[in-house]
Amino acid sequence: MAVNTPGAVGEFELIEQIAARLSPRRADTVLGIGDDAALIAAAGRLAVATDTLNEGVHYPAWIRPADLGWKALAVNLSDLAAMGAEPAWALLNLTLPAADCRWLAGFLRGFARLARHYQVDLIGGDTTRGPSSITVTVLGRAPERPLTRRGARPGDRVAVTGTLGDAAAAWHLLSAGEPCPAALARRLFRPRPRLAAGAALAGIATAAIDVSDGLLADLGHLLAADSLGARLDLMALPVSPALFALGWPDAERWAAQCTGGDDYELCLTVPADRLDEAVARAAAAGVRLAAIGTISRAPGIACVTPGGGRWTAPDLGYDHFV
Ligand code: ADP
Ligand code: MG
Secondary structure, eight states, X not given: OOOOOSSSOOXXXXXXXXXXXXXXXXXXXXXXXXXXXXXXXXXXXXXXXEXXXXXXXXXXXXXXXXHHHHHHHHHHHHHHHTTTOEEEEEEEEEEESXXXXXXXXXXXXXXXXXXXXXXXXXEEEEEEEXXXXXXXXXXXXXXXXXXXXXXXXXXXXXXXXXXXXXXXXXXXXXXXXXOOOHHHHHHHHSOOOOHHHHHHHBTTBSEEEEESSOHHHHHHHHHHTTTOEEEEEGGGSOOOHHHHHTOOOHHHHHHHHHHOOOOOEEEEEEOGGGHHHHHHHHHHTTOOEEEEEEEESSSEXXXXXXXXOEEOOSOOOOOTTO
16 A cells, blocks of 8 residues: 655655566566566465564664665575475565665665576565565475475484574674674675575475574474484584684684574485485585584484583574564
């Protein structure tokens, strides 16, 4: 519905700007932005996910609009990646304090870059006035055997794509006003959804989740789905050269890797005898897959130090209401 947007531009100019910047390209998009509903030609099973980013909670007010546009779509595509699904369409609900064409142009630049890369058509949304908040909904084709949080079995190996802790380290440095290496800032502001890896590992992995709130928190959700536990080898946590170069003490690096959010890697469980195959498939999809632990019957996550001792994380990742 229409709102009285201050300034020369109104809701409809903003929508026109969005529609012009992101015209549909897919053959299976029958009708995009501009009518009361979009029409898509979708046969079979669709995977559908939605995520909201709120200013001051999920992103700072000073974030560059292009980074926000990218990230709002990326965090949603990461959910499809965790199901092994192939993205196709997106909806964008924008709540903004004022109509600002320049801001929107930047936002759409980041959003469109990622959308084009994955052949995602923006087919609709809503535009309203209020405190800054962005909700994206994505739809994609589910694979024959979708990955879900359920399905891990005792003895399965726990594996993660890419590296962990970079986004948390970037956020730590930026909020302390310290210089932040570009490689780390990129992980925070331009996360790359692991879509190719998710699709490649559907059919091999027994369960999967994307790491948005921190490894221990998200692995905890996966384990809770089957009332299982895990033993993690802290030495095996994949660390990027940029994070390693910060020279942080082990415990601080582990905290970033285990409890820092925003990595958007995939955490999967794989039958031990198919680990090599999974690593090879991930490599063919362009990402390293590291085995970091083993699923156990005993509930809880035991983090084992290089010396064989136990390490307890300072907190368990992000929860909006505690
Ligand atoms: P209605 O009043 O029927 O909800 P709107 O005026 O809100 O219609 O929207 C008009 C068209 O513009 C619809 O196709 C809607 O999906 C699309 N739209 C509105 N806001 C956005 C947005 N932020 N991103 C993409 N499409 C949008
Ligand atoms: Mg509307």
